[in-house]
Amino acid sequence: MHGMETRGLGWWAEARATLALAWPLALTNLSQHAMAATDALILGWFSTEALAAGTLGANLYWLMMAPALGTGFAAAPVMAQARGMGQRRGGAGRGWMRELRRGARSALVATLILLLPSLLVLWQGESILRLMGQEPALARDAGAFLRAMMWGLIPFSAFIVLRGFLAAMDRPGPALWVTGAAVVANAPLCWLLVFGAFGWEGMGVAGAGLASALADLLMLLALLVLIARDRRLRRFRLLGRFWRIDWPRLVEVFRIGLPISGQMLMEIGVFSAAALAMGWFGATAVAAHAIALQVAALSFMVPMGIGQAATARVGMMAGRGDAAGAWQAGWVAIGLGAGFMLAMATLFMLAARPIAWAFLDAREDGAAAVAALGAGLLTIAGLFQLGDGVQAVAAGALRGLKDTKVPMLLAALGYWGIGMPVGVGLAVAAKMGPAGLWLGLAAGVSLVAGMLLLRWRRLSEASRDRKALAGA
Template identity: 70%
Template sequence: MDATPHAPAPRPWRSEAMATLALAWPLALTNLSQHALALTNAVILGWHSTEALAAATLGANLYYAVMAAPLGTAFAAAPMLAQARGQGRLAGGAGRGWVREMRRSARSGLWATLAVLLPSLLLLWFAEPVLLALGQAPGLAALAGEYLRAMMWGLIPFCGFVVLRGFLAAMERPGPALWIAVAGIGLNALLCPLLVFGWGGWAGFGVTGAGLASTLVDSLMLLGLLGLVARDRVLGRFRLLGRFWRPDPARLREVVRIGLPVAGSMLLEIGVFSAAAIVMGWFGAVAVAAHAVALQVAGMTFMVPLGIGQAATARVGLFVGEARPREAARAGWVAIGLGAGFMGLMALLLLAGAGPIARGFVGAAEATAREAAALGALLLTIAGLFQLADGVQAVAAGALRGLKDTRVPMLLAGFGYWGLGMPVGLLLAWPAGFGPQGIWLGLAAGLGAVAVLMLRRWRRMSGASLDRALPARA
């Protein structure tokens, strides 16, 4: 089933870079395509009204914060799958033990994700009172609640899609997820404006229509990917959903052990940007809309190093499974270099083109839209300053996940985002008088700190792996 030769010769740096890129570019494009779904919604709602964009931004930030727990458990399956396949390669593909291990890991990832989805969905259902309790304007909170009640059901198929994508990355077959995601962009581009604005004499659903479009597209993407995997001659033999009704307690515990810190790290990072959106709400709808513009663009550039980090998880995990620690260390450093190089280019792009990019998100007819574009350009300039740090921390975290090292990175993220980034942002916003720009300067400081800490952690762990078959866990 796996024809990879046993114990291949160590790859030089250039060969490793090519192997990482071959795996990373479909993963990065898949991430970009998924982000394009949210970007499409933001652009369409921005042309609908500034209030619709602001409300959807508040709702989406709560959505992303709540989804951290199920998404973290979904990501936890990726290193387990990669190391299981590495063990199969070490054995020359003989036997079916590693196949069973991969199937058990994928199924347990799905079970764990479903378990943590239930409280997440409950919280999203009551989004309006949550946002009101956080001090948001009643009109924006009501619109955001409508948006989330339509969008929340797509979280279930989306997390299933992520688990399957981790399986495909471990098998070094990321193509099917990419093609499905690209198809999802086209489908959402048709459904979202139709459901938001209507057609002919039908008025459409407004912000609720954008949420409905997201749910429909996420559901169809999962069904499409399941169909492609089942029909594939090699992938279909794993029977990932075979006996799905039988949980595996031992493997579930491992998913939880790895996944909870991943979920915690994601919650800390997503949460700090979500909290920034809440704080922006205290400055009014214009500040929230400007934050949405900057966040969408920064999020789009982030999708590429995120994909490189996912490739690093797979590459590092494969070499750990094969008991080849030197190659695991090399794979991580190569991926970090690739992520830093790309984000350096994105920093130059944002610094040079912040104004035109921001103006492309909002209609020019409204005075508030012009104000949002001007403020959005300032925030995009700040985003340009932290691009390099954002890329380095994302890829280093992905490489550490390949070692199943997730607890300490979560603590580092907590210190950087909440011990430094948010307090600095609040101090700059009010006592220092920078307003909304101060919040984003604080985010930049937090990301810089996390990047340095993650890089030091990877250096320590990869250095230890040169002397031991498996890296130490601290």
């Protein structure tokens, strides 16, 4: 077990342990995002308008998923600290297993509760987008996309909880295998449903949404099968007596998870608002924004995975009462995330134009304009790669300490107090257009990164001399 191996060891040992857990998590994230990127590529080849509609729909989809994802992510620190407590006791007894199982079940229940209003909102996606000032044709297609894709919400959210369980158990491999298989299956399925075959015209934008929903369902079913076939994992009986609600643990999951949901809403919301604001500048701006956002989000999947590893590592150390180990685990993870994103920033600035063209069919009318604007936005995205990586990992480390409320407030200040107002001001008042919006996003992300880094430094250093961090 990684947590037992690295107690008291040096920085390199912790880096190896973090990487051993982080790389499957990062690849899982990349695989999940690869499905979204595949959908964007196929929709871009179908038409510029289809890409724009799919982007509008996807932004609203992720915004509505954020509440449930927060409680799903809350399961990770609860389960990691439970496992750490078991390690502190030498693995004796089954109390820690019971605590871990209670955390997983409560997260699943909380997720289902929060998904119900989200599904109602997504069903009315077209009307909501039209009220937000989007073009009627784009809103109609985006609404069709959402009504197909929304059925993947429940299986995907359950998959996130189970993935957190596997991370807490240092077994991220099954989630990676399942997601990789889903990527392979999603590409031909999406193409078939969008374009059709054998005389069938296909479903257009709605086909991409349905392909994603089916892939989410297959991922959940496959992961459940793998867990059931594993002797070490199936003994937890995660779904046994699922209908019995553990009210104290459910309250704890909501206490930890709702601020995570709030923080995610702040971050996803600001990018979704930027996508909606892009609609003011026409379909070309929306399509260019979609390209830049897809690529930036793709690179973000790696520090997000490192942040998830940091939650597990820091939480495990906290549960064991190893304050110095928790401090070290967090800083190592932050350094790894920052190093990767510096490399991505360099790539974005040097290869923006060819990256943008990869999403477009050169024969499509308006493709050159979309590529030029997309390349410009990708260059700006390079400016905030470092900040994006640092804030993702620092937030993950803080979650390992069950510190989620203050990070949510810091995100609100950075994204909505600075990022969005500055972006809209530059885009409209300064007449910089789409580039102004992205410069505002860069400012907001960088500010959040700095504040979360200071928060982690203060909490982790204040805790180093304590014997236990479980109540932090």
